[in-house]
Structure formats: C-alpha cells, structure tokens
Amino acid sequence: MSAHDDKYEAVIGLEVHAQLLTRSKIFCGCSTEFGAPPNTHVCPVCSGMPGVLPVFNRRVLELAIRMGLAAHCSIAPYSIFDRKNYFYPDLPKGYQISQYETPLCKGGYIELPGEDGGAPVRIRLVRIHLEEDAGKNIHAPDCSLVDFNRSGVPLTEIVSEPDIRTPEQAGAYLRELRSMLRYLEVSDGNMEEGSFRCDANVSVRPRGSGTLGVKAEIKNMNSFRHVEHAIAYEIERQIEVLEAGERVVQETRLWDPDRGVTRPMRSKEYAHDYRYFPEPDLPPLVVPPDLVEQIRIEMPELPAARRARYTSEMGLSAYEANVLTQEREISDYFEAMLPGLSNRKTAANWVMTEVLRAVNESGRALGQAVPPAREAGALLKMVEDSTISLNAAKTAFAAMCKSGKDAQTTVAELGLLQVSDEAAIAAACDQVIAAEPAKAAEYRGGRDKLFGFFVGQVMKKMGGKANPRVINEVLRRKLSAG
Numbered sequence: 001m002s003a004h005d006d007k008y009e010a011v012i013g014l015e016v017h018a019q020l021l022t023r024s025k026i027f028c029g030c031s032t033e034f035g036a037p038p039n040t041h042v043c044p045v046c047s048g049m050p051g052v053l054p055v056f057n058r059r060v061l062e063l064a065i066r067m068g069l070a071a072h073c074s075i076a077p078y079s080i081f082d083r084k085n086y087f088y089p090d091l092p093k094g095y096q097i098s099q100y101e102t103p104l105c106k107g108g109y110i111e112l113p114g115e116d117g118g119a120p121v122r123i124r125l126v127r128i129h130l131e132e133d134a135g136k137n138i139h140a141p142d143c144s145l146v147d148f149n150r151s152g153v154p155l156t157e158i159v160s161e162p163d164i165r166t167p168e169q170a171g172a173y174l175r176e177l178r179s180m181l182r183y184l185e186v187s188d189g190n191m192e193e194g195s196f197r198c199d200a201n202v203s204v205r206p207r208g209s210g211t212l213g214v215k216a217e218i219k220n221m222n223s224f225r226h227v228e229h230a231i232a233y234e235i236e237r238q239i240e241v242l243e244a245g246e247r248v249v250q251e252t253r254l255w256d257p258d259r260g261v262t263r264p265m266r267s268k269e270y271a272h273d274y275r276y277f278p279e280p281d282l283p284p285l286v287v288p289p290d291l292v293e294q295i296r297i298e299m300p301e302l303p304a305a306r307r308a309r310y311t312s313e314m315g316l317s318a319y320e321a322n323v324l325t326q327e328r329e330i331s332d333y334f335e336a337m338l339p340g341l342s343n344r345k346t347a348a349n350w351v352m353t354e355v356l357r358a359v360n361e362s363g364r365a366l367g368q369a370v371p372p373a374r375e376a377g378a379l380l381k382m383v384e385d386s387t388i389s390l391n392a393a394k395t396a397f398a399a400m401c402k403s404g405k406d407a408q409t410t411v412a413e414l415g416l417l418q419v420s421d422e423a424a425i426a427a428a429c430d431q432v433i434a435a436e437p438a439k440a441a442e443y444r445g446g447r448d449k450l451f452g453f454f455v456g457q458v459m460k461k462m463g464g465k466a467n468p469r470v471i472n473e474v475l476r477r478k479l480s481a482g
C-alpha cells in the first residue's frame with residue numbers, strides 16, 4: 001500500500017457487461033453459442049443489412065428482471081431502446097441498440113460480505129440496462145478481419161455508484177456480482193469467453209473531501225486479478241500526478257497485463273459524442289406487473305441469504321460461509337451432504353478441503369470430479385459412528401473420485417473399517433507394554449509424555465485401523481494398573 005494512504009482516498013465505480021444466458025440473440029434468431037467458426041451465426045439483422053427490422057427476444061427481459069430484483073432495483077414499467085451512434089468496423093449498423101435515459105432497472109445495491117467477519121457492505125447501483133454486443137475485430141499480420149458471431153448477443157450493463165474505495169473491494173464486488181448472476185442462471189459469468197467484462201472508473205481525492213477528483217476509465221481487464229492490479233496501479237499513478245503538482249487528465253486507459261501498467265488509449269479508439277436517440281424500429285419496452293411478480297416468486301435463494309443462514313443457523317464462521325456459497329453448485333453439494341449428519345462444521349471442512357481439492361486437481365466440473373454428495377455424506381456418517389477414521393475417509397474419498405464406486409463398497413474393498421473391538425486392542429496393548437518394560441516403568445514413575453509413544457506403538461501394531469478413543473481408554477487402564 002501507498003505511503004499516501006492517510007492523505008488520499010480512491011473513488012471507484014464499476015461498469016460490468018454480463019452476457020445473458022439466452023439461446024438466441026437479442027433482436028434475431030441467430031445462436032449465441034460461443035466458439036463457432038467466424039461469421040456462421042449471422043443473419044441480415046445482426047450483420048446490419050439495410051431494410052431489416054429487429055424483433056425483441058422476451059427471454060432477455062425475464063433474465064434482466066431477475067437480476068434487477070436480486071439487486072434490489074426498481075423495475076421500470078416502461079423503458080425504451082436508444083441508438084448509440086459510433087463508427088467502428090465491428091459495429092455493422094453504425095450504431096448499437098442500448099438504453100440511455102430510461103433503463104429497465106434503476107437504483108438498488110449489491111451487498112458484500114463484511115471483511116474479517118464485520119458487517120456486510122452495500123455498494124449502490126445506478127442502473128442496469130439492456131444492450132446488444134458488438135462483433136469482434138481480429139487483427140492478422142497483413143490484414144484485419146471482423147467476426148459478427150457476437151454481434152447482437154444480449155448484454156446487461158450493471159453500473160455501480162462510485163461507492164468502492166479499494167482494489168480489494170472492487171474484486172469482492174465483482175465476485176459477488178458474478179456469483180449472483182450464476183445463482184440466478186442469468187449469465188455464466190465466464191470471463192475467458194468474454195461473457196463477464198468490467199470497466200473501472202477511478203479517481204483519487206484528498207481524504208475527507210466531498211468532491212470527486214478527475215477520473216480515468218480503465219478498460220481491457222479480463223480477470224479479477226487484473227481488475228485489482230489495474231486499479232491499484234491507477235490509484236498510485238494518480239496520486240503521483242497530484243503529488244507532483246500536476247492535474248489528472250480525464251481519459252480512457254488500457255490495462256497492459258504484461259507490463260503491469262495502464263496506458264492512455266489513442267484518442268481515435270473511442271468517441272465522446274454518441275448522439276443517442278430513441279430507436280424508431282422497436283416499440284417501448286412495457287413490463288407487465290404480473291411478470292415481475294411471477295419472477296419474484298420464482299427467485300432462488302441468493303448467496304447473501306445463504307451466508308446469513310450458514311452463520312446463524314449452522315454456526316459456521318463468516319469465512320466458511322463465504323467460501324461455501326461463492327458457487328451455487330458447491331453450496332448445493334454441501335447441503336445435500338447434510339441429511340443424517342450431526343456435525344455441520346466437519347461437513348463444511350470436508351467440502352472446503354477434500355471436495356475443492358478434487359475439483360481443482362482434476363480440472364473438471366464438480367459433478368464429474370467427485371462422487372455424489374450423498375456418498376460423501378455416507379462417508380462422514382461412518383466417521384461420526386467411529387466405523388472409520390477421518391484419515392481413512394480421506395483415503396476412501398480419493399479412491400471414490402477415481403473409481404466412481406459408493407462409500408460402503410470402497411471402505412470394504414480398501415479394508416478401512418476401524419477396529420473398535422476392545423479385546424483385540426487390549427491384546428495389542430499388552431504386547432506393546434511387555435516389549436517396552438523400561439518405558440512403562442518411566443511412565444508409571446511420572447513421565448506422562450510417554451503416553452503418546454504407547455498410543456503410537458499400539459496403532460502401528462494394528463495397522464493404523466484401531467479406534468484411537470478405545471486405545472486411549474485401554475492403555476490408560478493397563479498402564480496405571482501396573
């Protein structure tokens with residue numbers, strides 16, 4: 001962190017473009033599927049041919065309302081589409097259909113988990129509006145090409161108030177937003193495929209000042225890490241400019257991840273005057289109140305509500321609740337493990353270590369990487385019943401990830417059943433004590449520390465499968481009996 005932290009504070013607002021999970025584009029029937037050969041998902045509408053008319057995809061409206069309700073926005077009963085005019089090769093019509101003065105969703109907020117278990121933080125939203133995506137320029141060594149597959153793909157733009165103060169908080173906001181979009185099945189939030197993109201407006205001002213400094217807009221950040229690094233760099237850069245007695249210039253800057261700096265965009269790469277005007281080819285967007293109510297009724301439980309439930313009802317820590325709820329499928333897996341188990345904490349730890357490790361190491365989706373949740377639950381139930389040890393459960397789980405066999409079969413095949421038979425354990429204890437008469441005498445003479453040595457020896461004799469609680473009881477009895 002900077003030496004000027006006490007003197008300045010950063011003011012950050014984020015604009016996120018999220019691609020909506022529809023099968024077809026926003027104003028035509030072309031597929032939105034990612035990765036098809038260039039210009040195979042195009043038609044006269046999305047390639048901007050003259051004389052064609054756009055037709056609005058109703059599914060887009062439902063998904064955007066779902067996001068708006070989740071973010072506590074007010075849903076406008078009446079909004080309109082506008083033309084945003086600019087000239088660029090990836091924009092075949094010469095304008096983008098967007099929403100300007102009357103967005104679909106206004107106000108609202110995103111609630112972030114509190115830092116270090118503190119109170120949740122609210123980041124207010126300005127608006128959420130609908131728009132179409134542009135195509136993609138591809139620059140080859142000797143020519144430039146345009147792929148219109150992405151042209152007309154539906155987007156929501158989610159614009160925050162400048163309520164964010166640190167790069168870490170910007171990262172937390174984006175993670176929460178992405179998590180919500182995925183819980184809601186509104187967007188897949190895939191940053192690598194460009195379906196979740198972020199621009200940041202960053203300015204600095206003297207700490208305590210009520211007025212905003214001059215901002216720079218940063219583009220081209222395609223991971224959470226890039227966003228945090230780019231904002232941190234930009235804050236330092238602007239503080240240096242101010243400390244040198246100069247003025248920050250309002251401009252658009254690009255993040256260069258290889259050099260770790262932001263640099264100004266050439267002025268020709270963006271235009272200031274979009275000459276917005278209402279789109280004459282589309283009727284106003286009228287939202288029936290019943291549609292909003294229907295969507296409200298069908299809303300799934302969101303990450304913030306789950307976090308609250310995990311801490312208040314299950315007694316998990318804020319950290320555990322946060323890790324478990326970031327991805328809906330992880331959270332669902334955890335909950336599906338619970339029936340029959342009495343210890344929520346152990347199940348939470350199991351998901352955070354064994355399950356997430358198996359997912360990360362295999363590089364596969366949860367469903368393919370680990371056994372069904374009920375089998376993981378069955379394994380933990382055996383630990384609770386002292387049928388197997390926790391270590392044995394880990395061994396079994398790793399095997400189940402590979403074989404796909406159930407818990408019962410795996411534990412039997414690997415011979416992991418724990419021996420709780422007192423007679424067998426007593427016999428092993430007798431043998432160990434008889435083999436170590438000197439140490440037994442020392443223990444009886446007051447060297448309590450030696451107890452662990454005896455436990456280890458008995459466990460070793462029983463191939464690591466004896467129930468440690470029974471070993472402890474029997475050994476203590478035998479050693480004190482003399």
Ligand SMILES: [Zn+2]
Binds near residue numbers: 028030042043046152
């Ligand atoms: Zn099309």
